[in-house]
Amino acid sequence: MTAVVVGNPKPASRTLAAATRLHEALIGTAPDVVVDVVDLGTGLLGWGDDAVASAVSAVAQSELVVVASPTFKASYSGLLKLFLDQFSAGEGLRNVVAVPLMLGAGPEHALCPELLLKPVLVELGATAPAPGLYLRDKTFTEDGAIEAYAARWGTAIRSSRARSLT
Template sequence: MTALRTVVVVGNPKPASRTLTAARTAAELLAQGPVDHVLDVTTLGPGLLGWGDPTVQQAVTDVATADLLVVASPTYKATYTGLLKLFLDQFAGGEGLRGVTAVPLMLGAAPTHALAPDLLLKPVLAELGAACPAPGLYLIDKDAEAHGADTPALAAYAERWGATLRASASTRAGTPVPVGAVPS
């Protein structure tokens, strides 16, 4: 099987956040291997506020060429961050993420926003052309902070949805994998 190109996008205004740690860990577990590219959107700076910034355009290209994409945000005002919105606005609607299998991931302080990844972030990713064949992932930020890469919810999600996501992503990578198959 061709290796999946796995990319992580994190829209937390705080660089090197626990959102980034959770997203990278989720991507590694889902892909069963290392992440190829991590974009901490805050590093793009003021180039996000306009159009045509070469650094932002390169970031868009890097993300658009993913097979498996984890898009993560902390929960701000019951939704994803404006920083992530600024980045996602750089993609062409309906086409920018065509062929990409995406996982919306959000961290929050309480379970009251547990549906936010599916209700708020997944529709944006789908509008940009991404396939989202699994439910979004919501993590309690204190659990993610306390457990880091060993957060039980991450392992459970990867166990339940990893094969489905790898199978979807592998169609872009060039080698379809039947659901339930373990890649070599």
């Protein structure tokens, strides 16, 4: 099973489109699970919400997850942080291969996925075998960055996914 998790406060965002497109470029199919975190609403603000627990469980059971956020104040969104806080440290994403993805308006924050989002995913137990990907939010559909990333890192990501199954 594979998943896409998107922490954009706008439903059905460009971030969701980019994450789904990256997943398809890496795996060749649509994700089995899509968590548009904004749809979980106020259930993220506490513990024990059934919809949040179901989303967390689905992501934790995935072999591969693309985790995406827009860039806010040089970091990933607070909405995504609320979702990631639902996973236990070191174990919550154990045996999950994670691909960090962030979108932004310009190149100033190009290292954010690698320096800010990837360490959190690894802290939660995920394996992140490739660098995080940063995309320009206005040009990712035509600039070829997703395709270039998939060509460069797809084999390593797919191989890590296969190892996580054993």
